[in-house]
Amino acid sequence: MEKYKLFDAEYKFVSIIWDNEPINSTELVKQCADKLGWKKSTTYTVLKKLCERGVLQNKNATVTSLVKREDVQKFESRAVLEKNFDGSLPKFLTAFLSDRKLSEQEAEELKRIIEEAVK
Secondary structure (H helix, E strand, O other), X not given: OHHHOOOHHHHHHHHHHHHHXXXXXHXXXXXXXXXXXXXXXXXXXXXXXXXXXXXXXXXXXXXXEOOOHXXXXXXXXXHHHHHHHOOOHHHHHHXXXXXXXXXXXXXXXXXXXXXXXXX
């Protein structure tokens, strides 16, 4: 599960790859300079680190992900729930919705999600 834990900068970096994969490493350097303000050396350092962790793959200067965005999001969501709300989804929803009103469409979508999860 450790490979699904990404720090903020790593998540932004991997998002560039998810949005453009497969991506040539030269193009990745350009994208990181434009979107993250990174130098070439920073891009390659983070790329190497994430390849070693099994998050990314760099073969023949073509970078691809080895983990899905959805899996990282699922891991991070569960971690937030555990850390801040004792694993309680109702506590999370109460805190999240305490100063926010749902639209009819949002409420219907949440009802559908809950009904599917119960089945």
